[in-house]
Amino acid sequence: MKPPSETHVVIAGAGLVGALLACQLGKRGYRVTLCERRPDPRAAGFVGGRSINLALSCRGITALRRVGLDDTVLASSIRMPGRMLHDEKGNLTFQAYSSNPEDAIRSISRSDLNLILLDAADKNTNVEIRFESRCVGADLNAPSIELETPTGHETITGDYVFGCDGAFSTVRGAMQVTDRFNYQQSYLDHGYKELLIPPAAECGVDASLHDGFAMDPHALHIWPRGHYMMIALPNDDRTFTCTLFWPFEGPNSFAELAPDGPVRDYFDEHFPDASRLMPTLEYDYANNPIGSLVTVRCSPWQRHARTLLLGDAAHAIVPFYGQGMNAGFEDCRLFDETIEQVEGDLSVAIERFAESRVPAANAIADLALENFVEMRDSVADPLFLLRKRVEHTLHRLDAECYMPLYNLVSFSNMPYDEARIVGGRVVRLAQCIAGSLQQDGETGLDDEALQARVVAILDHMEGST
Amino acid sequence: MKPPSETHVVIAGAGLVGALLACQLGKRGYRVTLCERRPDPRAAGFVGGRSINLALSCRGITALRRVGLDDTVLASSIRMPGRMLHDEKGNLTFQAYSSNPEDAIRSISRSDLNLILLDAADKNTNVEIRFESRCVGADLNAPSIELETPTGHETITGDYVFGCDGAFSTVRGAMQVTDRFNYQQSYLDHGYKELLIPPAAECGVDASLHDGFAMDPHALHIWPRGHYMMIALPNDDRTFTCTLFWPFEGPNSFAELAPDGPVRDYFDEHFPDASRLMPTLEYDYANNPIGSLVTVRCSPWQRHARTLLLGDAAHAIVPFYGQGMNAGFEDCRLFDETIEQVEGDLSVAIERFAESRVPAANAIADLALENFVEMRDSVADPLFLLRKRVEHTLHRLDAECYMPLYNLVSFSNMPYDEARIVGGRVVRLAQCIAGSLQQDGETGLDDEALQARVVAILDHMEGST
Numbered sequence: 001m002k003p004p005s006e007t008h009v010v011i012a013g014a015g016l017v018g019a020l021l022a023c024q025l026g027k028r029g030y031r032v033t034l035c036e037r038r039p040d041p042r043a044a045g046f047v048g049g050r051s052i053n054l055a056l057s058c059r060g061i062t063a064l065r066r067v068g069l070d071d072t073v074l075a076s077s078i079r080m081p082g083r084m085l086h087d088e089k090g091n092l093t094f095q096a097y098s099s100n101p102e103d104a105i106r107s108i109s110r111s112d113l114n115l116i117l118l119d120a121a122d123k124n125t126n127v128e129i130r131f132e133s134r135c136v137g138a139d140l141n142a143p144s145i146e147l148e149t150p151t152g153h154e155t156i157t158g159d160y161v162f163g164c165d166g167a168f169s170t171v172r173g174a175m176q177v178t179d180r181f182n183y184q185q186s187y188l189d190h191g192y193k194e195l196l197i198p199p200a201a202e203c204g205v206d207a208s209l210h211d212g213f214a215m216d217p218h219a220l221h222i223w224p225r226g227h228y229m230m231i232a233l234p235n236d237d238r239t240f241t242c243t244l245f246w247p248f249e250g251p252n253s254f255a256e257l258a259p260d261g262p263v264r265d266y267f268d269e270h271f272p273d274a275s276r277l278m279p280t281l282e283y284d285y286a287n288n289p290i291g292s293l294v295t296v297r298c299s300p301w302q303r304h305a306r307t308l309l310l311g312d313a314a315h316a317i318v319p320f321y322g323q324g325m326n327a328g329f330e331d332c333r334l335f336d337e338t339i340e341q342v343e344g345d346l347s348v349a350i351e352r353f354a355e356s357r358v359p360a361a362n363a364i365a366d367l368a369l370e371n372f373v374e375m376r377d378s379v380a381d382p383l384f385l386l387r388k389r390v391e392h393t394l395h396r397l398d399a400e401c402y403m404p405l406y407n408l409v410s411f412s413n414m415p416y417d418e419a420r421i422v423g424g425r426v427v428r429l430a431q432c433i434a435g436s437l438q439q440d441g442e443t444g445l446d447d448e449a450l451q452a453r454v455v456a457i458l459d460h461m462e463g464s465t
Numbered sequence: 466m467k468p469p470s471e472t473h474v475v476i477a478g479a480g481l482v483g484a485l486l487a488c489q490l491g492k493r494g495y496r497v498t499l500c501e502r503r504p505d506p507r508a509a510g511f512v513g514g515r516s517i518n519l520a521l522s523c524r525g526i527t528a529l530r531r532v533g534l535d536d537t538v539l540a541s542s543i544r545m546p547g548r549m550l551h552d553e554k555g556n557l558t559f560q561a562y563s564s565n566p567e568d569a570i571r572s573i574s575r576s577d578l579n580l581i582l583l584d585a586a587d588k589n590t591n592v593e594i595r596f597e598s599r600c601v602g603a604d605l606n607a608p609s610i611e612l613e614t615p616t617g618h619e620t621i622t623g624d625y626v627f628g629c630d631g632a633f634s635t636v637r638g639a640m641q642v643t644d645r646f647n648y649q650q651s652y653l654d655h656g657y658k659e660l661l662i663p664p665a666a667e668c669g670v671d672a673s674l675h676d677g678f679a680m681d682p683h684a685l686h687i688w689p690r691g692h693y694m695m696i697a698l699p700n701d702d703r704t705f706t707c708t709l710f711w712p713f714e715g716p717n718s719f720a721e722l723a724p725d726g727p728v729r730d731y732f733d734e735h736f737p738d739a740s741r742l743m744p745t746l747e748y749d750y751a752n753n754p755i756g757s758l759v760t761v762r763c764s765p766w767q768r769h770a771r772t773l774l775l776g777d778a779a780h781a782i783v784p785f786y787g788q789g790m791n792a793g794f795e796d797c798r799l800f801d802e803t804i805e806q807v808e809g810d811l812s813v814a815i816e817r818f819a820e821s822r823v824p825a826a827n828a829i830a831d832l833a834l835e836n837f838v839e840m841r842d843s844v845a846d847p848l849f850l851l852r853k854r855v856e857h858t859l860h861r862l863d864a865e866c867y868m869p870l871y872n873l874v875s876f877s878n879m880p881y882d883e884a885r886i887v888g889g890r891v892v893r894l895a896q897c898i899a900g901s902l903q904q905d906g907e908t909g910l911d912d913e914a915l916q917a918r919v920v921a922i923l924d925h926m927e928g929s930t
Contacts (some may be wrong), residue, residue: 180652183649
């Protein structure tokens with residue numbers, strides 16, 4: 001086994017996952033070449049990835065802590081301890097994500113985060129970052145990747161290759177044509193379009209109300225509308241990025257509302273409070289692209305114990321649990337821990353990580369798909385709200401025993417597949433209790449009374465088993 | 466709409482489905498260019514596709530009848546009205562596929578069938594077949610395909626392009642990188658290897674017993690062994706092609722029994738009666754390749770109403786229901802009927818067929834996977850055998866009302882997805898009756914007694930609803 005300083009590691013993609021992996025492997029002393037198709041954002045300005053901001057939660061923070069970047073990143077993030085629901089009349093309801101007021105997800109700018117990670121990677125003298133080097137092919141036997149650069153094509157061979165090149169990964173493409181590679185790409189019938197809410201002053205809102213924001217920045221805003229929805233996350237510059245999730249076809253769809261259609265009328269009717277805060281709505285709607293939403297699953301994630309996929313390249317998911325980046329960062333953290341466990345044998349670490357991580361990736365892919373229904377529809381249902389209150393009550397009663405699914409996914413590092421099972425039980429218990437409260441007409445209890453009833457019901461259940 | 470004679474249709478792949486499609490479109494007067502990577506088998510000898518022989522059943526025959534080739538093909542086929550099960554001691558049990566003695570699947574040589582179809586396509590003066598022309602790319606906007614020929618690369622543009630280029634379709638590859646193309650390739654943990662049983666005379670069997678065959682040719686032979694199995698289908702030349710379906714790894718697997726391992730000992734132990742009929746076993750095992758088994762699902766099957774996938778390119782399935790070729794031929798038949806329904810508007814036919822056929826393709830993909838368990842395991846289970854007898858009894862009682870799933874799939878043209886639902890009900894009813902017979906200890910009834918009990922149970926069920 002060669003020492004790290006003589007081991008050449010090639011990473012395709014310097015997005016969030018590739019840059020974090022470079023930090024980790026750089027720290028371990030490997031000779032890292034990090035290849036990125038875009039120009040250096042520190043010189044050229046950031047050329048967007050997919051979405052402008054992201055929700056960072058426990059798994060992402062845990063991974064950042066491992067490379068000492070958690071404080072820096074958290075400093076530029078905005079706490080969102082709950083959801084703010086907007087109904088058709090503009091009425092607001094706040095739903096805390098947790099009964100523990102410490103728990104919050106955090107809105108962070110994709111570009112800021114990427115810059116922090118690139119800077120950190122660059123500080124390692126053994127990490128070389130090559131911009132304007134697009135990975136256009138991979139040879140899994142070498143292993144090597146082929147780069148398209150401003151001066152031509154180039155093949156770069158390493159002892160190991162890591163495919164961190166996203167949902168449409170070229171490295172994965174090379175794996176896909178090898179025998180016995182299982183692969184699935186599955187698109188939603190919904191697409192998305194990003195829209196803007198500017199700072200308070202620019203849309204006629206009293207700037208003193210929300211510290212210069214047009215709405216409360218400490219929430220993930222949702223306009224749930226059954227088959228579709230809009231959400232908004234706050235940005236550092238006091239704007240909000242709204243994302244409209246809409247079917248491509250059919251009633252209430254991108255096909256129905258043409259770019260030059262009656263956009264303002266439509267928003268006035270369906271999102272009246274948001275529409276008032278969107279002075280550039282017509283322009284944004286007409287000019288911003290419609291994105292599609294893909295889930296990618298595959299296995300095995302590695303070939304010949306020399307090439308490994310991480311992040312979206314291995315498991316692209318839909319954004320509805322806010323876990324895409326967090327799952328990718330967790331990949332990096334777990335892979336780094338595996339390297340430690342096998343005392344630096346990268347081949348063994350690649351095989352072990354690739355095999356052990358697939359069930360978790362499949363679980364969060366499923367959960368993210370299911371959460372779309374919750375966000376766009378269930379959140380507006382009184383029985384759902386009651387169930388959430390019961391979940392929080394259970395959690396307050398015994399945080400160990402009754403950690404709800406959302407908390408396990410967003411505020412713990414329990415493997416996603418385990419969280420799904422453990423948290424699913426709490427959801428079903430809360431559902432059952434909420435159902436019996438509803439049957440008894442006890443839907444309007446205050447927190448104290450609710451807790452007393454939940455305790456009574458639990459005691460009764462225990463007695464009957 | 467241009468008349469057929471001025472409409473240029475390009476077909477990628479002159480395997481079974483591509484050649485049949487060329488026959489159909491040629492008959493309709495289209496100008497067809499049929500492109501095939503292999504040399505002309507009529508001059509060069511047949512260079513194998515995947516398996517040597519295939520099971521032809523109702524759907525395939527119906528499609529062949531449409532182009533007037535059913536009689537020619539059936540003449541060179543061998544009737545298999547049931548399964549012959551071989552246990553570990555070499556004991557035989559025959560299971561008819563149907564209560565109707567007319568029903569049979571038919572063993573047919575892939576190469577003979579392909580030659581018949583190529584000859585028939587070639588008889589149309591408006592069909593041009595280009596051999597040694599491998600499709601290496603496709604442009605869905607033209608639409609065109611890129612061919613690699615002995616003299617170089619060539620692009621061939623048509624009014625329409627049909628991708629009949631199999632499970633690893635290049636045309637589908639071009640679709641896969643377009644937005645919102647859903648795609649899945651999924652491999653079994655089992656692979657397969659073909660082995661040979663020569664004519665009776667060459668393996669010491671009395672040639673008068675089975676008309677020169679070493680075993681009864683009028684059956685699909687199965688050696689069910691729980692997690693794995695071997696099957697054998699008869700060939701025209703009085704040989705059988707055996708196919709061993711085995712896990713790649715683990716106990717009883719290709720990994721465990723190396724090409725130079727104790728192959729004869731293993732077969733003597735697990736397939737004693739077959740082993741005696743396989744004089745070239747060691748050589749065949751060492752030299753024949755191990756194939757993998759993939760299921761491919763995708764949608765949509767068409768792009769711009771100009772390019773369409775058919776057969777394995779659209780829906781590769783595992784071979785355990787003997788429906789891969791039959792499903793591909795049914796694609797051709799249904800597409801041809803659709804052309805008729807829309808009065809020759811190929812664009813509309815492409816869109817309509819592509820959308821309507823997906824549920825059937827997904828159903829047979831699932832059924833084929835499920836049938837692997839039935840063939841390798843359940844067929845040896847007494848309760849399963851009783852259930853099959855009850856299915857046949859029900860079928861005899863009322864063929865309209867109680868058509869079992871196997872019959873609907875193999876001996877009818879009912880869409881696979883509908884067959885799955887309708888036939889599934891009969892399977893569950895038979896399962897329920899067999900269970901109650903078992904409970905009452907009535908497992909050894911003769912046919913007459915069984916029928917009387919089934920009628921009584923049905924009457925009782927009717928009375929209680």
